[in-house]
Amino acid sequence: MGPPVPIIDFFFKAHEPGLILLAATICLISSYACIGLLRHAQRSIDHMRMVWTGVAALAVGFGIWATHFVAVLAFRPGFTLDYDLGLTTLSMLIAILVCGAGIAVAVRGTSVWDHVLGGAVVGVAISSMHYTGIAALIMGGNLQWNSVLVAVSIPSGIVLGGLAFRTGMGRSLRGLFGGALLLTGAICAMHFTAMAAADFSLCFPLSANGSIDGFWLSVALAFISVLLLALALGSTVLDEADRRRTERERDRQLRDARRLSEVSTRLELALTNMAQGLALFDADGTLQLYNQRFPNLLGIDSTQGLTGITFPQVCRRTLLGVDADFQDIDVRLAEILDSHDSLIRHGGEIVHKFSEDRVVQISHNPVGDGSWVTTIDDITERHRSQRAIAHLARHDGLTGLPNRARFNEAFEWSLSKVRENGGKIAMVAIDLDHFKEVNDSHGHAAGDLVLKTIASRFNALLREGEVIARLGGDEFAALKEFTSMDALREFLARLEEALTLRIENDELTVSTGGSIGVAVYPDDGVDLSKLLSNADLAMYRAKAEYDRAICYYEQDMDEHARHRRDMARDLWTAVERGGFYLAYQVQRSVSTGKVTGYEVLLRWKRPGHGDVSPADFIPVAEECGAINAIGLWVLRTACEDAASWPEPYKIAVNVSGIQLAQVDLIDTVRNTLLVTGLTPGRLELEVTETAIIGDKQRALHILRQIKAMGVSIAIDDFGTGYSSLDTLRSFPFDKIKLDRSFMSEVESDEQSKAIVRAILALGHSLSVPVLAEGVETHEQLDVLRKEGCTEAQGFLLGRPGAINWEDLLEASSSA
Known part of the structure; x- marks a missing residue:
């Protein structure tokens, strides 16, 4: 098949202009007739609506x-066309x-x-119709199509047809002409x-029995054109008649309204502006007076008028308005009347929820x-607010x-x-x-998305007897x-x-996971708080064990965690x-026995447990993160105490690895010295090599800044851990500071004594003084004195x- 002929060129070069104009005129007349009759059918009722629907279908179908076929007659394929009857x-x-069918759908x-x-x-x-009409052409060869x-x-006719009916339905002249033009456009x-789209270049004329030639087809088309013109004129007359009838009806209503307004202006004004629905029933239960809000709030069609009907009839119409099942409507009606009977006789109110x-x-x-x-009040919004709250x-x-x-319930x-x-x-x-x-990497909006996605998945997996709640965070x-x-x-697997x-959207892709702890009633507890606490303990154990995502509560293992949590809280x-509170342990010169300083030791008397070892x-x-606050308190309190001493002894304060990882330790030390007035040379910070090795460059940078203030730095527990010469x-x-573990056997174990001797020699070679911890006997002190x-x-x-x-001071003066 050759290249497609542009539609514009095809339109002007392949058709007789006069016939094309005739086809467009027929199309416009039929479209106008269709829209006019369609509007008339919409305003009709019962069987007349079906009649006018059929007339509109004939108008547009013939059109x-x-x-x-007029446009096909105008088409010049290069040979004469015949048509299969x-x-x-x-x-x-x-x-x-x-x-x-389409007109019926629109009308109804x-x-x-x-x-x-x-x-x-x-x-x-x-x-x-078009493609069936093309199939009716009698010709030989091969008709090809541009797909x-x-x-x-096809969509052009469907879309413009839908727009034509949307525009034409109504009462305005603009809509009538606009719909007719759009429908004409859809057909054309x-x-x-x-x-x-059709390529006739490979086709040739044929004649067959049962075909009709262009002459008879032209006669039929002329007849149909006259019929369409009549239908169009008829639709115009009908539209004008409808318009006049509408005007007469409007005039009558205006006269009635003026007449009624003269009699009941004040009453009507009051009833109309009431937010409530109001109705007056006589002693027989017959409705005598009501405002428009009354049927609206009950969902009753008020166009037929309610005056004169009884209260049970009002209730029945209300039930019908909410699509009540006709099989049990009498039973429901009896229940409603029974609930209202006492209220009608003695007064009172009742709430009805229709939807x-x-x-x-x-x-x-x-x-x-x-x-x-x-009286009827619309409390829908109040009801919604109460439900929302x-x-x-x-x-x-x-x-x-x-x-x-809700989870507790x-x-x-x-x-x-x-x-x-x-x-x-x-649990x-x-x-x-x-x-x-x-949250830290993607922001809190991403965190909220993760929580909502997980919650949606939880809701989807729930079955009977299962509940999932969010407790926080x-x-x-x-x-x-x-x-x-x-x-x-199986539930835990879900x-x-x-x-x-994985959670994915346009801006975020994260792989989530979770830790799950399980406690079972009644084996692991009989009340909510105990079960939830035990489940939490099991969950924390699952979080700590990298190869397990689900842990069941085990008393021996999880009670230890409970004790640690209780201790953290305390x-x-x-x-x-x-x-x-603080305790001070004296440090003395090995050679002279004089006091050289004091090590600051933290003590805690836990309520209900007594003294607890720092270890x-x-x-x-x-x-639990409390070490920073504790370390700050120790440093400040020790410096305040030392600043008040009558003798300028040094104090040694331990610094944990977590404190050493904080850059603000530098400012903490500087501010503490400034506030307490302690001379920097009297403060010594003790750090372990384990605390340094985590981030060595960072730790040594912080220590250099502190040492530059004049504060001394001691390496604690030397001889254990890494003991790196680097x-x-x-x-x-x-x-x-020589770890106390070497002193316990230094008297009897030659290996311990050799290690002590090596560390002391290392200190001498580096010109760094060595302090031995854990000296408890004179023999141990003699060994240290001998080794220097x-x-x-x-x-x-x-x-x-x-x-x-x-x-x-008395001992010092005696000495």
Whole structure:
């Protein structure tokens, strides 16, 4: 098939202009008649609507058919065309019947989309008729098609047909002419696009029995043109008649309205402007007076008038208005009348909920002679607000999941059910992994998206006996009623799958995960708080174990975690309430025995537990984040104490690895010295090599800044851990503290003594003094003195505690 001929060139070069003008005129007349008759059919009722629908279908069907064949007569393919009688007749029937269906849809429809759909069906009729009419051409050869233009031709008729009916439905003249023009455009656009899609270059004329030639077809088309003109004129007359009838009806209504307004202006004004629906019933229960709000609020069609009907009839119409089932309407009507009977006699109000969009409060007020006044208030918005408030009170605002209060209710309900029927309840604690990193890396909007996506997945997986709630942040909790462990494991597998599926949108792709802890009623607890606490413990264990996402509560393992959590809570309480105190352990010169300084030791007397070793609570403080606050308190308190001493002894304060990782440690030390007035040379910070090795460059940078202030730096617990000579080389420490573990065997173990001797020799070679910790016997002190140790501390030289300056000064003066 050769290249497609442009539609414009095809239109002007391949047609007789006079016949094309005739086809367009027929098309316009039929379109005008169709739209006019369509509007008239819409305003008609009962069987007359069907009659005018049929007349409109004949008008547009004949018009489409006539337009097609006049345009085909105008077409110049290079040879004479004959037409198959059967297919030609079929094409006309298709046009009339399918158009009739579309017009019926538009006439009976109540919405804009019904009108558009009817016009689209007419567009289908245009296409169907055209291609059937092409099939009616009798010719030889091979008729070829441009698939692109064919694909354009069909939607063009459908779209313009839908727009034509949408525009033409109504009462305005603009709509009438606009709809007629659009329908003309639909017919012409479809026809000429489809004709341009056909390639007749490989075809030749044929004659066949049962065909009709162009002459008789022209006669038929002329007849149809006259018929269409008559229909168009008829539609104009009908439209004018409708217009006059409408005007007469409007005049009559205006006269009636003026007459009524003279009698009841004040009453009408009051009733019309009432927000309530109001009705007056006489002693027989017959409706005597009502305002428009009354039937509107009840959902009753008021166009037929309600005056004179009884209260039961009002109730029946109300039920019919909400599509009541006709089989039980009498039963429901009896129930409603029974509920209103006492209120009508004695007064009162009742609430009826017809749907989520209509909730009314009905009040009856007896007058005294048996009659009564009924008022109706629309409380839909108030009802919605109450429901919204109730929902918000029991659901999470971000995810829509139940909140803690609703979750507690669900547990109590499940508990009563299990106690009655048997079975168990699984309490499941869920915490998202690395959720803080999502917020920090992508922003809180991304975090909210993750939470809402996970919540949506949770909602999708829930079955009977299962509840999932958001307790706060990225913490969720779930309930599962079960009788077999297989059912519980299947539920947990669904939870895990929902947590691990990737979350993707246009701007974010994250892989989530979660840790799940499970506690079971009644094995692991019988009340909500205990079960949830135990599930939390199991969840934290799952978070700590990288190879497990789900952990069940195990008393021996999880109670240890509970103790650590309790200790962490008490540590924070001690920070807030000043529950710590300091002890000082003396440091002396090994050669002279004179006091050289004091090491500051932190002490905590935990309420209900007594004194707790720093070896027990310091790791917990580092884990829960309290170590920074504790370290700041220790540093400031020790400096304040030392600044008040009568003797300028040095104090040694330990710094944890977490503190050393904070750059603001530099400012903390500087501000503390400034506020307390302590000379920098009297402060010594003790750090372990383990604290340094985590981020060596950062730690050494911070220590150099502090040392530049004049503060001394000591490396603590030397001889354990890494004991790297590179660390000693990288930073000029002011003191090496020999770990106490070497002193316990230095008297009897030659290996320990050799290590002590090596460290002391290292200190001598680096010109760094060495202080030995844990000296408890004279023999240990003699070994240190013999090996040239600089300083020592331990129980032999003085136990940790408060400093008694009177005794100390007296001893110093005696010496």
